Amino acid sequence: MVHVVVGLLQVGDEDATKAVCEALTKATATGSYSAEQFRSFSLSVESETSLLELGRLMRALYFAHILKPIPTASKP
Amino acid sequence: MTARRIRTGRWTRLELTGLLVVTMYLVSCATDAGPLAAAQRAASEEEAEFFYVLKDVERNPGHRIMADAYCQVRYGKLDAEFGLSPLIVGLLEVPESNAAEVYCRALVEAVAAGELTGSDLTDAQATTPEGLVAMGEVMRGLLVAHERLYAQQVQKPPQAQFCGCGQ
Numbered sequence: 319m320v321h322v323v324v325g326l327l328q329v330g331d332e333d334a335t336k337a338v339c340e341a342l343t344k345a346t347a348t349g350s351y352s353a354e355q356f357r358s359f360s361l362s363v364e365s366e367t368s369l370l371e372l373g374r375l376m377r378a379l380y381f382a383h384i385l386k387p388i389p390t391a392s393k394p
Numbered sequence: 395m396t397a398r399r400i401r402t403g404r405w406t407r408l409e410l411t412g413l414l415v416v417t418m419y420l421v422s423c424a425t426d427a428g429p430l431a432a433a434q435r436a437a438s439e440e441e442a443e444f445f446y447v448l449k450d451v452e453r454n455p456g457h458r459i460m461a462d463a464y465c466q467v468r469y470g471k472l473d474a475e476f477g478l479s480p481l482i483v484g485l486l487e488v489p490e491s492n493a494a495e496v497y498c499r500a501l502v503e504a505v506a507a508g509e510l511t512g513s514d515l516t517d518a519q520a521t522t523p524e525g526l527v528a529m530g531e532v533m534r535g536l537l538v539a540h541e542r543l544y545a546q547q548v549q550k551p552p553q554a555q556f557c558g559c560g561q
Contacts, residue, residue, distance in 0.1 A: 321523045321527045322527070322529055324530060325526070325529060325530025327530075369478070373480065373483060373485035376485055377485050377486070380533075380534060380537050
């Protein structure tokens, strides 16, 4: 999946894992993707369902990746 | 962009299930290979034709309507065999019944905008790391193009959407 992510998110090989983790975390935190969906993706290897889940995951990663970082509370 | 290949049905089966390869192998073992070879040749010729349609759009973005129509005829008639349908449903969040249509629109839009090329699609079918990178780039191109088309559609006033006259 790392290679697909390199193309999808336009990141270098060495940054792909970090980019996936950040995007996945962000997507889950913002509610655009769920742990259940990721579980479905992981379990649906080599089936038509896997394509559906792959598409959903790639969509979530892409939009989470291009989103600006969620602003944190300003320091006093 | 780097070389990439995607050939919808075949890539799906080869890359993600291997089912087609096995089936074709078994069929070729069990039956006369003539019809199968002919079918493969016909599919290959269609893909080559589509490749040149997309190359034409690269040079002449104004030809996109023709390319879109060609794409939809091609994938529309093969709706049941549109191997990427589940992927497009998940990637672009569209109903399965519209998957081929939406795929064609986004693909032609991306090519017309210079974000993807016909070669990119052809290259993305490789099962090598480079091919997988290309697949990611193709998915990105489809996403970007689809979102742009959707935004344009939303921005159009209802009358413009209906008559296309922009008034």
